[in-house]
Amino acid sequence: MTTVIKNGTIVTHDLTYAADVLIDGETIIEIGENLEGDEVLDATGCYVMPGGIDPHTHLEMPFMGTYSSDDFDSGTRAALAGGTTMVVDFALPQPGQGLLDALKTWDNKSARAHCDYSFHMAVTWWSEQVFDEMKTVIEQYGINSFKHFMAYKGALMVQDDEMYASFQRLAELGAIALVHAENGDVVADLSARLLREGNDGPEGHAYSRPPQVEGEATNRAIMIADMAGVPLYVVHVSCEQSHEAIRRARQAGMRVWGEPLIQHLTLDESEYFNEDWDHSARRVMSPPFRDEKHQDSLWAGLQSGSLSCVATDHCAFTTEQKRTGIGDFTKIPNGTGGLEDRMPMLWTYGVGTGRLTPNEFVAVTSTNSAKILNCYPKKGAILVGSDADIVVLDPEKEKTISAKTQESSIDYNVFEGKHVKGLPRYVLSRGRVMVDDGVLKPSEGHGRFVKRRPQGEVNRALTSWKDMTKPRPVERSGIPASGV
Ligand code: URP
Ligand code: ZN
Ligand code: ZN
Ligand code: ZN
Numbered sequence: 001m002t003t004v005i006k007n008g009t010i011v012t013h014d015l016t017y018a019a020d021v022l023i024d025g026e027t028i029i030e031i032g033e034n035l036e037g038d039e040v041l042d043a044t045g046c047y048v049m050p051g052g053i054d055p056h057t058h059l060e061m062p063f064m065g066t067y068s069s070d071d072f073d074s075g076t077r078a079a080l081a082g083g084t085t086m087v088v089d090f091a092l093p094q095p096g097q098g099l100l101d102a103l104k105t106w107d108n109k110s111a112r113a114h115c116d117y118s119f120h121m122a123v124t125w126w127s128e129q130v131f132d133e134m135k136t137v138i139e140q141y142g143i144n145s146f147k148h149f150m151a152y153k154g155a156l157m158v159q160d161d162e163m164y165a166s167f168q169r170l171a172e173l174g175a176i177a178l179v180h181a182e183n184g185d186v187v188a189d190l191s192a193r194l195l196r197e198g199n200d201g202p203e204g205h206a207y208s209r210p211p212q213v214e215g216e217a218t219n220r221a222i223m224i225a226d227m228a229g230v231p232l233y234v235v236h237v238s239c240e241q242s243h244e245a246i247r248r249a250r251q252a253g254m255r256v257w258g259e260p261l262i263q264h265l266t267l268d269e270s271e272y273f274n275e276d277w278d279h280s281a282r283r284v285m286s287p288p289f290r291d292e293k294h295q296d297s298l299w300a301g302l303q304s305g306s307l308s309c310v311a312t313d314h315c316a317f318t319t320e321q322k323r324t325g326i327g328d329f330t331k332i333p334n335g336t337g338g339l340e341d342r343m344p345m346l347w348t349y350g351v352g353t354g355r356l357t358p359n360e361f362v363a364v365t366s367t368n369s370a371k372i373l374n375c376y377p378k379k380g381a382i383l384v385g386s387d388a389d390i391v392v393l394d395p396e397k398e399k400t401i402s403a404k405t406q407e408s409s410i411d412y413n414v415f416e417g418k419h420v421k422g423l424p425r426y427v428l429s430r431g432r433v434m435v436d437d438g439v440l441k442p443s444e445g446h447g448r449f450v451k452r453r454p455q456g457e458v459n460r461a462l463t464s465w466k467d468m469t470k471p472r473p474v475e476r477s478g479i480p481a482s483g484v
């Protein structure tokens with residue numbers, strides 16, 4: 001059975017042109033004029049783009065004494081409703097737990113997914129077992145990216161020596177390192193002091209994690225990665241201090257990517273000073289929302305290329321779960337939602353304002369992630385042979401974001417009341433129409449795991465460079481006699 005998307009304008013990361021797209025089963029088989037198919041989807045007035053890839057989600061994640069509320073069912077329904085056709089979640093071993101053991105748990109959870117997905121592996125502790133299992137995770141399971149938490153002291157945080165050992169192992173195996181960059185020691189100390197001084201509300205969360213803790217950790221991770229010879233991807237870059245470290249490193253030729261979140265691009269720290277405790281606690285995440293001035297830096301980074309991918313870090317907790325932290329902000333589960341809203345919010349506040357071109361929009365919502373994570377052009381592309389993960393975006397379709405109409409299972413939305421323009425008319429996941437004329441038609445279990453091979457282009461280039469510039473003994477003709 002073939003499907004043709006007719007009369008639209010194809011927008012990829014590098015081209016904009018009028019053409020039809022013909023799909024056979026799960027794959028794009030032809031792009032051209034006047035194509036015919038069994039089923040016709042009319043894209044008149046619309047942009048036909050690669051489906052969104054959210055490179056950073058936490059579905060049904062065990063965290064801070066509870067589980068994030070959206071699982072692979074509600075989470076991937078939310079993703080599709082907003083035009084995202086692939087999510088990359090984190091398999092998270094508890095400290096002491098093996099990587100392969102953790103993967104089994106994530107495999108079970110993800111069986112419900114409505115769209116395709118992949119995993120990053122997290123390194124939450126270090127041992128010979130972790131060292132050994134990394135090879136299996138990469139070579140047998142097809143996971144080539146490993147996350148390190150520099151924060152959450154006493155829980156997920158790793159020390160510099162563990163991070164350096166892990167980074168070296170990743171370099172050797174051709175994988176990439178990810179970091180949550182915040183100085184966990186400083187955060188722990190600031191938090192304790194704030195609590196002692198009676199600052200126990202959600203605003204204390206923002207005070208405990210100033211931009212300096214992120215800037216310092218980002219720079220530290222970059223330098224450690226460079227010494228280990230591994231490409232580095234910094235998740236949830238929220239401020240100028242962190243962006244500045246990334247920008248500087250890139251200009252010095254280091255292999256570093258930065259990922260801002262749609263939340264940090266569009267929401268600011270005033271949310272934590274709301275008189276309603278629930279309102280503020282619902283927005284507690286790490287890093288916290290920042291002073292508005294940081295938003296200009298993040299937008300400029302997307303425009304100039306110093307920041308590469310827009311994610312959500314979707315990790316949604318209900319108001320009830322957030323209330324665990326009444327009287328002690330350090331117990332508020334960290335995380336916010338955004339899966340359904342990332343694409344419309346970025347289109348509205350990025351393309352709608354002229355900060356991004358439609359091609360740049362595709363790059364930062366889809367193609368760059370596929371390239372960095374090494375699943376391009378299977379994903380992130382409108383090309384013959386690519387998976388038919390496609391969003392047909394109607395630039396005139398609009399709505400006001402509301403928790404009442406969302407797919408996410410939580411009882412609020414951090415973007416509540418935002419008016420967005422530019423919504424999916426159709427969303428296809430491997431050829432299957434999942435949003436049909438704006439209506440979600442979910443299909444539990446349709447999603448498949450996307451394997452991502454190691455030794456991507458950047459790994460190979462960096463390895464060559466590090467090999468060429470590594471220390472070598474100087475060849476000397478005559479060596480003076482030792483001793484007297
Ligand atoms: O607050 C956040 N970001 N929660 C999710 C876990 C993480 O740090 O990415
Ligand atoms: Zn994080
Ligand atoms: Zn995260
Ligand atoms: Zn309007």
